[in-house]
Every structure is written in C-alpha cells, then in structure tokens.
Amino acid sequence: MTRYIARRILWVFVVMFAVMTFTFVLMYIIPADPARQVAGPLASPEALANIRASLGLDQPIYVQYATYVGNLLRGDLGRSWMYRRPVLTEIADRLPPSILLGLAAGLVELILGVIIGTASALYRYTWIDRVTMTLALIALALPNFWFGLVLLYFLGYVIPIFPLGGYGGLAHLILPAFAVGIPYSAWYARILRSSLREVMAEDYVRTARAKGLREFFVVGRHVMRNALMPVVTMWGMDLGNFIGGLALVEVIFGWPGVGLEAVEAARNLDVPMVMGCVLLISGLMATSNLIVDIAYAVLDPRVVYH
C-alpha cells in the first residue's frame, strides 16, 4: 500500500510536469504577441521591444522554458503581466472566495444529490421516482452560467430576496452555490440511484432484511456504504468540470475568485497567470484523484493495490 501511494505521488509530479510543458508550448505557439497585449494597441515599436526584453520574450523558447522551470522549482511562479504582482500572491488573495463557493456548491450538490438519488431508488417506479428523475434530466441539461442568470433574475430582481451578485455574506453565497450545485446534483442523483438499485439486489441485503433489520438500518448501514463508491469516483473525475462551471458562475455573479481571475488572465494572454492557474487546478485534480483511489481501499477492503 505504501509503495503504491509513493508511486502514485511520483506519478502526480510527472503528470504535473507534462501538463506544465504542454501548457507552455501551447501558450508559445499561440499566434499572438503578448507584449502587444501588455503594452496596448498604441505603443511604439521601441516600447514594445522594451517590454519584450523585460518579460524575457526576446529569448529563444528553450531559454524561456528553462528559466520558467528553474523558477518553478524554487517555488516562484513569476509575475502576472496584467496585475504586475507575483502570481502566487495574486492567486492566494483570490483563493478564499473560490474555496468558499466551491465548498458551498459541493454541499448543495452532495445534499441534494444524496436525498434525490436515495428517494428515487427507494421509491422506484412510483411517482416520486418519476418526478425526481424527470427533474434530474432537466437539471442535467441546464447550462450553469445561464441558470445563474435566471436565478439572479427571478430571485434577485423579480422577487428581491437575494443580492444581485457580488461578494459578501451568506446572502451573496446562496445563489451562485445553487447555480453550480443543482446541475451537478442531478448527475450524482442519477449515479447514486442506479448504484443503489444494483446494491439492493445483492444477497447480503436480502440477508440483512431476512434477519429482521429495519429498512432504515439496511439502507443506512449496508447499502449506502457500497452504493457511494461510484459517487466518490465520479467526484474525483469530475472535479475539473466542476471547477470550469465554478469559473463561469464566478463571472456571472462577479464573484472575486480564482475562476474569474483565470478567465480574465486567459482572455488577456497573461501567460504566467494562466500557467499558475493551470498548475493549481491540475494539481488539485491530480491530488483529488489520488485521494479517491486511496479512499477506495479504505472504504472497500476487497480493493487491493500492488
């Protein structure tokens, strides 16, 4: 087990390095002049040359790459061209709002997903199953940025319960959290439903019922533990998508998180900032996949890694 984990952690670093190189090359072959983006459309050729030199853009690509890797190994992600501050401080400043929104949306997703998925599996082929699964199908088809706007319109403007975007207390958090969480909860509800139904057909569930255990404990103790496995897996694999959705919703609500910042950086070709965000997010994705694989072994004693 320890050897397996060690190998997986090593693999995370290998993948991160490859992701970094891939992004670097992609940003380099992009047919645009970042110096022009920094200097503005009216800058003189001399000013452009100066900026290019100060950003190191006049060097050949392998020199630029080597410099970037060297700095990265020392924990330096460079300076943002747009904000003219170190990428690391810029990201650190914007991280708390994103984590807050991510956790809130994850909570909405989990609670709604588990409740709806369980209800429809326990009451299958009844109207509860039909209504919840129809709603889930509709929720799955929602573009989440559009859903955010619709929520803003109806619950912020027509019936002014919530503020019209921005960052602040709980009231500001609720709408964006639901905008991200609801479409994803539908996804999880569907997975949980089919996995619950599969597990409930197992022999040991019949045994648990046969020995007179109340249904609540049968589901809570015996079924749930096994049915949650595919949900946990999906969560690890889905994190990238989830973060993408988070970014678009941050844009809609003017939520000052990393997502909004990353979108801005990408649109302004702020290469160090984009690289920083890509590394942060892919690191998060790789780590969460690792945790999921390890959690597998903890949840299910049948899983053995070599």
Place this chain on the structure above:
Amino acid sequence: MFKERQGIKQSQPLVTGELRSTSYWEDARRRFLRDRFALTGGVIVLLVVVVTLGAPWFAPYDPLKQFMEGLTERGMPIPANAQFPLGTDDLGRDLLSRLIWGGRISILVGVLANIVSIGVALLLGGSAGYFGGWFDTLVMRSVDVILSVPSLLLMIALATVLPPGAFTVVLVISIFGWAYPSRVFRSQVLSIRQRPFIEAARSIGAKESRVLLLHVLPQLLPTVIVYFTIRVPAAILTEAGLSFLGLGISPPTPSWGNIILSGSRMYRTAPWIVIDPGLCIMLTVLGFNLLGDGLRDALDPRERR
C-alpha cells in the same frame, strides 16, 4: 413483426417455421422502439435538427435585419407581440429568427467537433489498442496529460487568439475532446483483438489493415454511435459557454451563447433575450441526452438495468 413471430411460435413447430434469428441491429432497434424516453429524445432531436437546418424556411425574418419598430422609443427591446412572436433583441432584431439561425451554428459546432474528436480518437485510440507497444504508451500517456489539464481555461486562451468563428470553436473543442474517447476505444479494441473471429481472419492470411478496417472497426460502431450522441450536448454547452464569454461565434452571426451574452447586459429589463436561448439549449441537450441513454440501452444489452 414481433406479433407475427409469436404467432409462428405458437402454431408451428420451430423447425419448419420460417423463423429467422434476429440480428444484433434488429434486436437493438426493437429495444429502442420500446423505450419511451429514448423515442421522446429522438423526436426532440429530429425536431431541433429539422427546424434549424430549415432556418431559411422556418425563420420568419432575416436574423440580421434591424427593425425600426423592433425597439421602443427609448431604444429598448420589445417583448413578444403579434409581429415578433418572441420579442426583439437589443438591436431590434427578431429573436425567434435569431434563435433558429443560432441553433444552426450550435448544432453544427456540436456535430463537427464530435466528428473530429471521435475520428481522431478512433485513429489514435484504436491503433494504440491494436498495435500496442511504444505507440500505445505514447498515446495513453498523452491522454492522461490532456485529461489532467483544466481544459476550459486553455480553450479560452486559444479562442482569444484564433480568429473568432465556428471553425475555431470546433478546433478548440477537438483539441481536448479526442482524449477520453481514445481511452474508451482503446480498451474496446484490446478486448476485440482477443476474440476468435480476429484469429480466424488472420489465420486465412488477411492483411493487418484488412483485419483492422473490416473486422475490428465495425465492432466499434455501437460505441461510436452512443458516444457521439452523448457528447454532442457537451460540445453545444461548451460552445455556448465560449460564445457567452465573447470568444466563440462573434456577432452579428447569432449563436445561442452570444444571444445570452447580448441579453445579459439588460437581463432585468428584457429577460426574454436571456431566457429563451437558454431554453433552446436546454431542450436540445435534453433531447440528445435522452436519445443517447436510449441508444446505449438498446445497443449495449449488457449494461441494461
């Protein structure tokens, strides 16, 4: 057809009856036609495709034409009325016509992006699984890397510098879209390769290329159909997201995403410009999802619940 067969079963001894064994595709078609959700999805998809492809006939107006009477005296869009069935947009253009023409672009992008992604995936994933070796390792490691990249962010960066338009959106989606299906096709080819009929084809001296194209590839067809149907909505949503950020299809050409963007600036006074294209996206995505689920159940009996 089904009833006839049952009749034969009851009245005649099996050996003499004209009983054909049903083929895989006939079975699949039968399962599909019994699935109400799948049929609903199919009808929705058909409807959307017909209306958007027939945009010149179905759209009441030119989607780019600005009407004098399409704006109020204060220059605001007007809500639905007899002349404009769904109201007008921020420049006094007929919203219904724009939605129909915009749908054409969205569907086109969704379909093209998937043709490219799945084509590349068949080529790379399929041959990786078939030939194995260093090529397999190279392709699969690249897949690992691409799946570890936050794709939306890089799509935004790419779409920023490439000339805006449908071609760019297709390209940007395809760059990241081939990775996952490659993995799926590879694992399928790995198992197909072991099957006796491949060995049989080889044993009578068929060339590698012949085995691959005539024996392995057809086996992948069900997966390709299902995967295609399931991934079209994802591409439509991505296109909408990019256009909403002002990076996909650029105005005045309508797309569902950029109509939402134009409406988001005035969603309080003219909510229909935001709401209607979103409903179009939702209906289309819902249709494809239902159809895809149904096709999966019909074509892959092992996964049926």
